[in-house]
Amino acid sequence: MSQELIDAITDMREDDALKITNELLDSGASPLDILNACKAAMDVIGKRFETGEAFIPELILAGEMMTAVSDIIKPRMAEEATSEKLGKIVFGTVEGDIHDIAKDIVVFMLDLNGFDVTDLGVDVPPAKFVETVKETGATIVGLSGFLTLAYDPMKETVAALKEAGLDVKVMIGGGQIDEQIREYTGADAYGRDAMSAVGLAKAWAGA
Numbered sequence: 636m637s638q639e640l641i642d643a644i645t646d647m648r649e650d651d652a653l654k655i656t657n658e659l660l661d662s663g664a665s666p667l668d669i670l671n672a673c674k675a676a677m678d679v680i681g682k683r684f685e686t687g688e689a690f691i692p693e694l695i696l697a698g699e700m701m702t703a704v705s706d707i708i709k710p711r712m713a714e715e716a717t718s719e720k721l722g723k724i725v726f727g728t729v730e731g732d733i734h735d736i737a738k739d740i741v742v743f744m745l746d747l748n749g750f751d752v753t754d755l756g757v758d759v760p761p762a763k764f765v766e767t768v769k770e771t772g773a774t775i776v777g778l779s780g781f782l783t784l785a786y787d788p789m790k791e792t793v794a795a796l797k798e799a800g801l802d803v804k805v806m807i808g809g810g811q812i813d814e815q816i817r818e819y820t821g822a823d824a825y826g827r828d829a830m831s832a833v834g835l836a837k838a839w840a841g842a
Contacts, residue, residue: 637664637672644676647693649700656704666708670740671828673701677736681781681810694734701736705743712747720751722840725767726777727755728809729788734781737809741777744829750775750836761788761795768801775836776803778822781810786819793821804839806832 637659643652659669680697683689724745728738735757742754753771755763764776776796778789793805807817808826817825826832 637669640669640672641676641679644673644697644700644704645679647696647700649696649703652700653703653707656707660707660711666712667830669704669708673704674737674740674828677701677781678810685783698734698736702739705736705740709743712743721749721837722775723751723753723771723773724775724777724836725753725755725764725771725773726779727759727764728757728779728781729785729792730758730760731788732780732782732785733757734779734809737781738777738779741779741808741826741829741832744833745777745836748833748837750840761792764792765795765799765801768796768803769799774803775839776805777832778805778807778820779809780807780812783811785809786816789816789820789822797821804835806835808832 637655640652640655640659643655656669677697680689680693684694726738726742728735742752745752753767753773755767768776778792780786780789789807796803796805805822806824806826807820807822812825814825824835826835
């Protein structure tokens with residue numbers, strides 16, 4: 636993982652971050668390693684935000700930098716995409732959270748790996764997840780949340796899906812989510828990164 640790229644993002648040096656991304660790709664670095672470096676940088680910024688060391692403008696700038704980096708990476712990864720669809724997934728950032736960078740990366744990777752993903756965007760209420768699962772017939776739901784305030788909405792969304800009698804597997808991810816948070820929310824599993832999410836989805840789809 637490139638510490639140089641992590642430092643550029645956490646120091647808010649956008650030009651450097653894009654330059655380093657291009658250099659890494661040209662030198663043969665794995666796009667996934669670059670994405671993981673981006674995630675590590677966002678985790679640092681998220682912690683700073685929750686401790687009052689960073690503020691909304693920094694979060695927005697970091698998000699814009701992540702989008703720019705992923706825009707450079709995506710064409711390289713799209714060449715490896717598969718056309719076979721393995722299953723349907725409904726994905727979104729839960730109510731109260733407006734972060735979409737990590738979600739966008741996971742959605743992109745799921746799509747590349749053969750899943751038909753309905754992306755609901757950010758700040759999605761539990762009822763919207765329930766409604767969309769019913770409409771699409773999806774068997775997997777992904778809940779993203781970057782800040783600790785996302786934990787309760789995740790729990791409420793899992794409960795709403797169960798109350799609706801929907802037979803779905805639920806994965807959660809983002810920020811500081813771990814096994815303890817998975818238990819709290821009632822989700823079936825959590826993913827540390829985009830490839831973990833892909834692995835879970837493939838296992839659940841029997842792929």
